[in-house]
Amino acid sequence: MAERWELDTNTRKKTFLITPYKPVYITAGRWSNNPNEQPVSENPNYSLPFKVDYGNYEAKFQLSFKTKVIRGVFFNHGDLWVAYTQKSHWQIYNKNFSRPFRETNYEPEVILNFATNFNLLGFRTRMFGLIFNHQSNGRSLPLSRSWNRVMLQAGFENRRWNIFLRPWYRLPDKEDENPAIADYVGRAEAVVIYNIKGHQLALSGNHPLKFNNRGRGRIQFDWTFPVVSNLKINLQLADGYGETLVDYNHKQTTIGVSVALIEW
Numbered sequence: 001m002a003e004r005w006e007l008d009t010n011t012r013k014k015t016f017l018i019t020p021y022k023p024v025y026i027t028a029g030r031w032s033n034n035p036n037e038q039p040v041s042e043n044p045n046y047s048l049p050f051k052v053d054y055g056n057y058e059a060k061f062q063l064s065f066k067t068k069v070i071r072g073v074f075f076n077h078g079d080l081w082v083a084y085t086q087k088s089h090w091q092i093y094n095k096n097f098s099r100p101f102r103e104t105n106y107e108p109e110v111i112l113n114f115a116t117n118f119n120l121l122g123f124r125t126r127m128f129g130l131i132f133n134h135q136s137n138g139r140s141l142p143l144s145r146s147w148n149r150v151m152l153q154a155g156f157e158n159r160r161w162n163i164f165l166r167p168w169y170r171l172p173d174k175e176d177e178n179p180a181i182a183d184y185v186g187r188a189e190a191v192v193i194y195n196i197k198g199h200q201l202a203l204s205g206n207h208p209l210k211f212n213n214r215g216r217g218r219i220q221f222d223w224t225f226p227v228v229s230n231l232k233i234n235l236q237l238a239d240g241y242g243e244t245l246v247d248y249n250h251k252q253t254t255i256g257v258s259v260a261l262i263e264w
Helices: none
Strands: 024-032 055-074 078-090 100-121 124-134 144-157 161-170 186-194 199-207 218-228 231-241 250-260
Touching: 024 231, 055 100, 055 250, 100 144, 124 161
Parallel strands: none
Antiparallel strands: 024 055, 024 250, 055 078, 078 100, 100 124, 124 144, 144 161, 161 186, 186 199, 199 218, 218 231, 231 250
8 A cells, every 4th residue: 555655755756657546457258147228317318218238248447547746745744646547348249239338437536645654443544535536438318427526535454454445425416417326326435455475355345325225335346366477367246236337226246357457
């Protein structure tokens, strides 16, 4: 965590260097038990009036990076970062439907991050941050989906364990394409990571923080392990809502196998 976020004097680098953010991977095979063939929204203008013949199998890949643009803000205690994550789902095995890209999500962020160093419940609190997050799929009616959020970020570590917590507030939107997205996708995220002998186990979950919304949110388990040299494979199992923006209110279980280029 200290290396990734440059939290110590010996890990600090110059500004405008591209550094890892979220995992980067290429999934050749990802299976869904319930493909979203007719995306709908609580806003009727953003509901597809017909079904699309999407297959259960598709490819998926994610790119993610960040760069520090200002170093030592607020009396030399904080750093200002910009980050970008892009995730695409490609129906490459759907020959009868011309192998289209089903969905791509674009997620730029501005992050004000502060290094911390105190103990909390047996963990060392390493950082705290404030984030402006925009996420959209860049599509037109009726499949356009987007939201803006203000997030808090906290990072904790204890030997092989890393924990990231991100609660957020969704900013109001006049022309709301996905009014109930926070009730399905959630209002907070937690990522718990365990590293041992070159293997990484990661459990991430979103929750709406409304306990009458039973079964909503999303949980995902990732196991990344070395195969040969620098080649690593990732096995991913997920269940719930919001794998992509257009799927925000659609529940499915997915299993995928990826080539992992960057881990958490």
